[in-house]
Amino acid sequence: MKVAITSNGNSLESKLDQRFGRCGYFIIYDTETQGLEFLPNPNKDVQEGAGPASVQLVASRNVQKIISGEFGIKIKSLLDSLKIQMIVLKQPEKSIKEIIDMLNN
Amino acid sequence: MSPRPFRLRKISNPPVISGFKPYGNKKNGGKTESVFLHLEEYEALRLCDYEMLNHHQAAIFMAVSRPTLTRIYSKARQKVAEALVQGRQIIIEGGKIYFDSEWYSCKSCSCYFNNPEKQEEIKECPLCRSSNFMNYEPDHEETEDTLTRCMDICICPSCGFETPHRFGCPCKDEICPECGNNMVRKGAPLIRNL
Known part of the structure; x- marks a missing residue:
């Protein structure tokens, strides 16, 4: 199963990005193969519609869960219809490594 | 001046079927136009006639005012009656709605998560696998x-x-x-x- 995590950098030490649509990087983590994929977010500086565009990007990778600090109103209904689970984690000090460790145990 | 935008109606679950078909139509072989029952109208029927709630309670469930709920409900009955009398097919779709995705809060890792698979019950927190979570109700204070x-x-x-x-x-x-x-x-x- 694939999980997307929003991150503000492209390393395991980076922190969880509190925004979904305008985060720095998406990290796609595969819980079965333990594989990691770093996707730079092309919608980072978009004026409008960053959320839906990001959903499209993440959904194209067949992600089933998304971990982020916050989800906008436009995204919630979109993810609901795509049956992607949203996980809201309001802890900006958490690093990507810690989150992956939590997913593994 | 443009009219005031619609308030989105809250729907707890999508219907198990997407419509009804009439059978035994003797007159014209069932080739009539379908009746489009909106999802919000389906929900109003469900709350008022299946769950037997009064309009006030149903309105709170759908996050609209009581008069609006009554309007949706009467429209729903009108459409269902129309379909029954004229032998028309009912298709449940459309409407200005959002699904009430149930949110949960986990106590051990303090995250919030929702349940996209309505039929399946959540047994553990998707992040830390603990079973120490509870229903999260953001509107809890507005009593x-x-x-x-x-x-x-x-x-x-x-x-x-x-x-x-x-x-x-x-x-x-x-x-x-x-x-x-x-x-x-x-x-x-x-x-x-x-």
């Missing part, structure tokens, strides 16, 4: 209590007894439980009895 609560205080002018002011009840109508006098609003200029 009648907050509506009737305000910062003002009623005070008894003769003995000084204080009680929180109740919204909608004038202070002068409140009777002090200590000495039986009429109370006044604290901080308001004292009205002298001549």
Whole structure:
């Protein structure tokens, strides 16, 4: 199963990005193969519609869960219809490594 | 001037089927136009006629006002009756709605998560696998209590007894439980009895 995590950098030490649509990087983590994929977010500086565009990007990778600090109103209904689970984690000090460790145990 | 935008209606679950087909149509072989029952109308029917709620309770469930719910409900009945009488197919789709995705909060990793698979029950937190989670209700505070609560205080002018002011009840109508006098609003200029 694939999980997307929003991150503000492209390393395991980076922190969880509190925004979904305008985060720095998406990290796609595969819980079965333990594989990691770093996707730079092309919608980072978009004026409008960053959320839906990001959903499209993440959904194209067949992600089933998304971990982020916050989800906008436009995204919630979109993810609901795509049956992607949203996980809201309001802890900006958490690093990507810690989150992956939590997913593994 | 454009009209006021619709308020989105909250739907708890999508219907298990997407419509109804009539059978045994003798007249024209069932080739009539379908009736499009909106999802919000389906939900209104479900709440009022299946769950047997009154319109007020159903309106709260759908996050609309009571008159709006009644309007949606009457439209739903009208459409269902139309389909029954004219032998038309019912298709349940459309409408300005959002699904009430149930949110949960996990106590051990303090995250919030929702359940996209409505039929399946969640057994563990998707992040830390603990079972220590509970339903998260952001609208929990907006009960009648907050509506009737305000910062003002009623005070008894003769003995000084204080009680929180109740919204909608004038202070002068409140009777002090200590000495039986009429109370006044604290901080308001004292009205002298001549």
